[in-house]
Amino acid sequence: MTASEIRELLRWATADVISFGGGMPDPSTFPIEDIAKIVAYVLEAYPHKALQYGSTEGVLELRQEIAKFSESFRGIRARPENIIVTVGSQEALELLGRVFIDPGDVVITENPTYLAALQAWRVYQPRLVGVPMDEHGMVVEILEERVKQLKAEGARIKFIYTIPTAQNPSGLTMSQDRRKYLLEVAERFDLMIVEDDPYSYFLFEPIEVSPIKALDKNDRVIYLSTASKIFAPGFRLGWVIAKEDVVKWFNLAKQSLNLNTSNFVQYIFAEGLRRNVVLKNLPHVRDLYKRKRDAMLAALETYMPPGVSWTRPSGGMFIWVTAPPHIDTKELLKTAVTQYKVAFVPGHGFFVDQSVRNAMRLNFTYPSFEQINEGIRRLAMAIKGA
Amino acid sequence: MTASEIRELLRWATADVISFGGGMPDPSTFPIEDIAKIVAYVLEAYPHKALQYGSTEGVLELRQEIAKFSESFRGIRARPENIIVTVGSQEALELLGRVFIDPGDVVITENPTYLAALQAWRVYQPRLVGVPMDEHGMVVEILEERVKQLKAEGARIKFIYTIPTAQNPSGLTMSQDRRKYLLEVAERFDLMIVEDDPYSYFLFEPIEVSPIKALDKNDRVIYLSTASKIFAPGFRLGWVIAKEDVVKWFNLAKQSLNLNTSNFVQYIFAEGLRRNVVLKNLPHVRDLYKRKRDAMLAALETYMPPGVSWTRPSGGMFIWVTAPPHIDTKELLKTAVTQYKVAFVPGHGFFVDQSVRNAMRLNFTYPSFEQINEGIRRLAMAIKGA
Incomplete structure (x- = not known):
């Protein structure tokens, strides 16, 4: 099965x-009235842009709004050049596989981890290495040992995939110390971290954590998030924040997948962020x-x-x-x-x-x-x- | 370059x-007022469906409308089970590559043909074989010879790709006789045809041709079309009509790419077809x-x-x-x-x-x-x- x-x-x-x-989100959380107003405005103010083809990296106005939102709300500094808009986070997972994974490459994940990420990557035949979690999230001590072994074996480790906050499926959140430690390990062994962050908007406990990307001085972290949980999944909008090289590779790969994400939904979400609907x-x-x-x-x-x-x-x-x-x-x-x-x-x-x-x-x-x-x-x- | x-x-x-x-279409052709009315209606009548996640094959109401539209306007008979909605036709091209092409497989195309199809497929390393065109479109006599040779060599021919009507980039249209002949060759050599049909809505001359898919008795044709040229490209909506097996394979592959196409834009286009906006x-x-x-x-x-x-x-x-x-x-x-x-x-x-x-x-x-x-x-x- x-x-x-x-x-x-x-x-x-x-x-x-x-x-x-x-x-799925509770549909009662969809900001329907705001969306109706925004759509009417977009179709009045700039219909020709919203209904036309767009650029592969995404609408500039949206990437600007995402940059502002990420800085003020998540502490992540990014310029529009560091951002690519995707058809949901799922497309970002696909792009990760397509751009980075050759058969036999190692991808390290929490174990258990998000099922659809594993599915998307299996097509590219990675060697998947799982790291157990405890109540503070991924056990980075064990990760470090695994990385040492793998490096000694000569394995090509492509990235460490983590959902540090309110993890899917476990619901666990990685402590701030662990986040720093994880980044340290990545620095020491020259590894990339993929931080998937759909859920940190919904922390129910007063846990003080920042995105790993906010701690990332050396562009090691590829950060993924999505409008599906904070606006509406029906738009299929996600985004990636990463160094410009990564954005350019993803851009090239995305051209073949679907040319660009719907301009129409991008302008709606940009306006939603601008009007502060999400927060x-x-x-x-x-x-x-x-x-x-x-x-x-x-x-x-x-x-x-x-x-x-x-x-x-x-x-x-x-x-x-x-x-x-x-x-x-x-x-x-x-x-x-x-x-x-x-x-x-x-x-x-x-x-x-x-x-x-x-x-x-x-x-x-x-x-x-x-x-x-x-x-x-x-x-x-x-x-x-x- | x-x-x-x-x-x-x-x-x-x-x-x-x-x-x-x-x-790009001329933006003056976008049915902006109709779209504004439709969006207001959709957000009033069934916002919870339109803003939620959807099924990978696409919204049932849209697949029903596409089936009706295809039958009445294109002479193509299809049930919703034969249809999968894609993020523009580009995603359908990607799915063709992903599902059908293994390295070394032969794909036959008109020469020249649509650049972005070739780009999408090159990732999967096919052997691309081009067939020249004359004023009646692809020269099927030459195709037949190539197929014979290829079969004699033991090549695995995966499909014949054609844009029979107002071809991109040549603007040429395949004559009705050639269409029948092409289908005959496909029958004789047990081959699939991929018919890409974004432009047949815009024939400027009184040319009597039907989609190859409308002539297709034995489910050999995978038919692609798109809302980009007849509604608005900003929605990124395309569709595939094919036998159920193909739709199921595409469905599986699409799950990894982006889970599903935006429900919101699908409901808008479904309503656009229902209200006859396109025609x-x-x-x-x-x-x-x-x-x-x-x-x-x-x-x-x-x-x-x-x-x-x-x-x-x-x-x-x-x-x-x-x-x-x-x-x-x-x-x-x-x-x-x-x-x-x-x-x-x-x-x-x-x-x-x-x-x-x-x-x-x-x-x-x-x-x-x-x-x-x-x-x-x-x-x-x-x-x-x-």
């Missing part, structure tokens, strides 16, 4: 299935997601049998659940969907070696509070019945 | 340069482009020195100009842009073997009538000075 088979299975799920699969909206969204996380944690506490454990995510969109060792969550998914009418993503695909078979990822942002409670009740029954 | 270098050069062109490069708009656009073509033909006639020849395109967006043999148009471009303030795309990159060095492609849809006349005057001076 591959990720696409799971997609198929989740797609066949009937309307009465409560889904904790996917990673205005965030506190409400963060509060909603925190309450949904708490509702799911409470339901897990209430319904789950002994032997089931889960993370308490510091932010983001997911809780990572570990079932008793005798349960294979791929098998469980079939009965969960068909008999118990509840869905989730089995954990297997998040591991570089598919080594763990009893984990699953649950999304808490999309389902309603009622669905969270009822869905976890059903899932607990499915686990008890397995 | 690669295609991307040309892109760079065209980008550096100052504001006083008249550009016949690119392939309502076409006669005006066709007439405008015909007049622009005629203006460029007249200017060429007026200004060009002896030894320069050009096609009389039956439709589409481009005129193909052949300069005297001593002129290398890549070299010419540099002086044309810097001294004479006029730009074009050198022909080299449109040939599978870069064998022709004295051709160029001129776009007549984007520049104004005044720019067409003045730009051709400048270009003629540049050629005389070379």
Whole structure:
């Protein structure tokens, strides 16, 4: 059962299935009225630019707004030349594979890590090396050992991929000390870091961390983020902040993929940033997601049998659940969907070696509070019945 | 000088340069008012669907509308299961390469053909075989001979790529007899045809041709089209019509590229098709482009020195100009842009073997009538000075 088979299975799920699969925002968070006003303005003020072809790197006005937003809100200094706009973060993951990975090259990731990143890169046949996490995120001591070994073997390490804040799928956040240590290791061994940062907008706890990119003096970090979680996923907008060389390589590769990202949606998001729609909206969204996380944690506490454990995510969109060792969550998914009418993503695909078979990822942002409670009740029954 | 270098050069062109490069529609053809009304409606009627993530194959309502449009307007019968929505036609070209081409596989194209298709495929290292054209389009007799030879050699022919109507870059249209003959050859040798059809909406002459896909009884044709020329390029929307297997493979490959095409722009275009905006708009656009073509033909006639020849395109967006043999148009471009303030795309990159060095492609849809006349005057001076 591959990720696409799971997609198929989740797609066949009937309307009465409560889904904790996917990673969708709550649609009530979409700034619909702001967007309607902005679109009317864009089509009035500069329709010929918004509806025309655009440049591969993206609309200049948007890259300027992203630069401002990143500096004021994330502490990342970048000029428009350091930014390329992508069709969601997924395209940035594809570009990383296409530009950097030759067969046999090493890519180091947290283990587990984002399933769709692994999928995008497997086409390019890297050797994937996973580093375990603890409650402070990736264990950089272990990373350092692995890098030493790999270097001794003569391996070509292309980059270290991390989702340091509210990681997908674990929900864990890397401590500030670990971030500095990671950057130090990268400096020492002359490595690139890819920092994927879709979730740091939604930290529920007062954790003081900065993006690794904000600490990056020597352009070692390729930073990825997205409008999908803070504006609307329906626009398919992401961006990469990196040194100019990387942006130029990505630009070349992107020309073949799709020439350019939709100008229309880029101008809308640029105007959204300019009007401060994102920052205005965030506190409400963060509060909603925190309450949904708490509702799911409470339901897990209430319904789950002994032997089931889960993370308490510091932010983001997911809780990572570990079932008793005798349960294979791929098998469980079939009965969960068909008999118990509840869905989730089995954990297997998040591991570089598919080594763990009893984990699953649950999304808490999309389902309603009622669905969270009822869905976890059903899932607990499915686990008890397995 | 690669295609991307040309892109760079065209980008550096100052504001006083008249550009016949690119392939942009005239912005006056964008149905701005209709789009404004549609967006307001979409954000009122189903904002939560339009702003959310979507399925990789595309929004069902859009695939239904494309099926209707293709049947009524193009004579192509398709169900939504036969359709996948892409980020412009460029993504469809990328998907063709990714899914079908292994190193050394043969891809047969018209010669010259669309530069960006060749670029997208070169990454996958095919053996590109070009077939010449005459005034009836690809010379299928020669294609047949090449196919026989290739089959005798044991070559794996993956597909025949054609832009049968108002071809890019030549402007030529394949006759109906040739289309039938091409399909016959494909049947006899068990080959796939890729029919790229962005321009058949703009035939200026009363030529009676149907899409090859409309003649295709046995699902041999993968048909590509786009909203860029008939609605607005700023949406980056294209689509593929093919047998279900092909759609499923493309779906799998597209998941890694960008998960899905923007739901927002898909719903807008679906509504545009439903409200008949495209067909309502076409006669005006066709007439405008015909007049622009005629203006460029007249200017060429007026200004060009002896030894320069050009096609009389039956439709589409481009005129193909052949300069005297001593002129290398890549070299010419540099002086044309810097001294004479006029730009074009050198022909080299449109040939599978870069064998022709004295051709160029001129776009007549984007520049104004005044720019067409003045730009051709400048270009003629540049050629005389070379």
